[in-house]
Amino acid sequence: MLQVVHCNGHGCSIAPKLPTGAGFPTRPVSSEKTLAARKHYEERARHRGGTAKIADIDRATIVTGVDRRKDTPFQAKSFVQTMRALFSWLLETGRLRVDPTAGVKVKKPKTRGFLEWDYADIIKYEQHWSIGTSPKGDA
Numbered sequence: 001m002l003q004v005v006h007c008n009g010h011g012c013s014i015a016p017k018l019p020t021g022a023g024f025p026t027r028p029v030s031s032e033k034t035l036a037a038r039k040h041y042e043e044r045a046r047h048r049g050g051t052a053k054i055a056d057i058d059r060a061t062i063v064t065g066v067d068r069r070k071d072t073p074f075q076a077k078s079f080v081q082t083m084r085a086l087f088s089w090l091l092e093t094g095r096l097r098v099d100p101t102a103g104v105k106v107k108k109p110k111t112r113g114f115l116e117w118d119y120a121d122i123i124k125y126e127q128h129w130s131i132g133t134s135p136k137g138d139a
Contacts (some may be wrong), residue, residue, distance in 0.1 A: 041082040077106040
């Protein structure tokens with residue numbers, strides 16, 4: 001998760017390690033995939049933000065982050081969700097008064113969903129994965 005150095009009268013900043021017991025986020029993450037995505041955006045935010053103060057992140061900064069991901073709308077949505085989790089936590093703990101992600105929305109693109117497999121796809125799958133094996137984690 002995005003890691004915040006101690007917050008003082010001058011603001012909070014992004015840093016590599018959380019002080020013990022800081023506890024972001026207060027809510028459990030629903031899946032390992034969500035956790036991995038949030039870690040990715042955490043690293044990117046630290047890299048781009050450096051020692052910048054979190055209080056300096058405004059709506060325009062969030063919108064710029066979304067715009068940078070305009071060609072990958074699912075990543076843009078994940079970015080906003082991650083930033084929203086961070087700022088929600090900062091608001092809950094009284095470390096910040098304004099949520100710059102408020103009102104920022106990313107339209108989810110229309111997709112065809114999962115495509116149906118034809119018979120050739122099924123045969124190919126069964127030839128690669130014998131009965132009793134699992135494709136998870138293997139490629």
